[in-house]
Amino acid sequence: MSLTQSLILIALLIAASAFFSLAEISLAASRRLRLRQMADEGDARADRVLRVQEQPGHYFTVVQIGLNAVAILGGVVGEGAFSPTFVQFFEQWTSPEAAARWAFACSFVVVISLFLVFADLFPKRLGMADPERLAVRMVGPMNVLITTFKPLVWLFTRSTDGLFKLLGMPLQRDEKITSADILAMTEAGARAGVLAVREQQVIANVFELDTRLVSSVMTSRDRIAWFQKDDPESVLRARIVAEPFSAYPVCDGDIDHVLGYVDAKDMFQRVLSGQPLALDQGVPLHKALVVPDRLSLTEVLEQFQQAHEDFAVIVNEYSLVVGVITLNDVMSTVMGDLVSGLDEEPQIIRRDDNSWLIDGVTPIQDVLRALDIEALPHPDEYETMAGFLMVMLRRVPRRTDRVVAGGYTFEVMDVDSYRIDQVMVTRGTASIN
Structure with a gap:
């Protein structure tokens, strides 16, 4: 050849x-x-x-x-x-x-x-x-x-x-698509510029609904604005002005005995039409949806859909009211800062490249995302920044208490009646005296 x-x-x-x-x-x-x-x-x-x-x-x-x-x-x-x-x-x-x-x-x-x-x-x-x-x-x-x-x-x-x-190896390729696969694709899309960073974050938030408990986004018990069933109209008006919300629980004696709730839109319509606001004079009282505090946000959405409601009272295992939640609270969790009010103070404020000021009730998932870390110790034992500090300290935190974890120092800045208002988070493990 x-x-x-x-x-x-x-x-x-x-x-x-x-x-x-x-x-x-x-x-x-x-x-x-x-x-x-x-x-x-x-x-x-x-x-x-x-x-x-x-x-x-x-x-x-x-x-x-x-x-x-x-x-x-x-x-x-x-x-x-x-x-x-x-x-x-x-x-x-x-x-x-x-x-x-x-x-x-x-x-x-x-x-x-x-x-x-x-x-x-x-x-x-x-x-x-x-x-x-x-x-x-x-x-x-x-x-x-x-x-x-x-x-x-x-x-x-x-x-x-x-x-x-x-x-003992499989003969066929496993083609199951998991949430982790989808999140990885969206993250790659965000890095490639196909998805906006905010769009990718919304998708990630949707998948978090299965893992976030209702207690992580509820309005806690001490922040609930509620009415007594026999409150006079002057008290109702004053409370609505001082604490404007979309719905108000109506209780008999104390907050743990909820009779129902009134919708702020109903009350607004009565004001415009010159009708009285007293609860015993025709203001519609809606039946309150009651859900346990161990439900995930996905399960709460299903409860809202089944009951055709957008407001729920959250109780613990002792049937005590621990908070309330609305459909808007859940959707705000999904949309993040896309729907945050302009006059609403953010729960996480970045002071500089190495420090953050964080509200004690901030969901721990939001804290992890802001600090860009995977997890903190004992992740199954708390839902909020305050809960993390309590678990780590094994007592109610006091002002100036510090916790070092995940390469960050968490210092309690302000406590109001045992409630942690502000926590200073600093990158690095500063020595604790």
């Missing part, structure tokens, strides 16, 4: 090897969501690729048969094509035996380099750039090859399946 014929044959072998490399990487890198979208748009080839991904054994068997066969042939043809030329070159300076050894080594390096660049690196980088589009083009020819080499495919596939079973 002449040098020209050998070079043509090597080029064909490189092209064949590149085909198999491209077929392999495009199938492995193809995203099922994108393939499903293409199939729904009418591309039948995408549906075939999806089926191959579910049972890829025959496909990859053909790929490996092709790659290994081509590699062996390439080595044989390459050595025969380049060795004579290299022998003639090296015989000018060394003995025939040494020239043959050097010629073999050089032929090996040339053939390996050609196959490495043109049959491996280039097609695989090409396949990673647009795997779905290439996979749908490759699936037809690969199906023909699977049929052609069916006996060999069957033999090698059964041998591989037996090895997998022996090792």
Whole structure:
């Protein structure tokens, strides 16, 4: 075989090897969501690729048969094509035996380099750039090859399946998509500029609803504005002016005996129409939805939907009222600062690059996000910044108390009747006197 014929044959072998490399990487890198979208748009080839991904054994068997066969042939043809030329070159300076050894080594390096660049690196980088589009083009020819080499495919596939079973490994790829997968995709989209950072944060907040308890976003007991059932109109007006909310629980004697709630919109309409506001003179009293304090926000949303309500009273295991929550509270958790009121003081204020001022009732998830840390000690024992300090100190915190955790120093700045108002968080582990 002449040098020209050998070079043509090597080029064909490189092209064949590149085909198999491209077929392999495009199938492995193809995203099922994108393939499903293409199939729904009418591309039948995408549906075939999806089926191959579910049972890829025959496909990859053909790929490996092709790659290994081509590699062996390439080595044989390459050595025969380049060795004579290299022998003639090296015989000018060394003995025939040494020239043959050097010629073999050089032929090996040339053939390996050609196959490495043109049959491996280039097609695989090409396949990673647009795997779905290439996979749908490759699936037809690969199906023909699977049929052609069916006996060999069957033999090698059964041998591989037996090895997998022996090792106790799954034969099929797990295609379950978890919330972590979706969050990872949105984070990648935010880094790539496809999603705005705020949009990505909203998506992350939605997935947090399953893990955040209702107590992390409720209006706590000491902040609830409520009415006695026999309060005069002057008291109602004064309380509404002092503490404007969307709903007010109506109680009998104390806050733990809730009779229902009144909607601020109903009271506003009565004021506009000149009607009295006294609770015994026609103000609509709505039945209060009561939920336990161990529910997640997702479960509270389901309760709102089932009861067709947007206001709930939260009780603990002793049937004592610990707070109230509205649908707007839950949605504000999802939307974050996109819906924060302009006159509402934020719970987390960043003072500089290394310090934050944090309200004691701030949900711990918001604290972790602001400080960019994964977790704090004993994460299952508290829901708020104040709860974290109580768990760490094992007592009610006092002003100037400090806790060091996660590479940060947490110092209590203000306490009002055992309630932690402000906590100073500083990056670094300052010494505690």
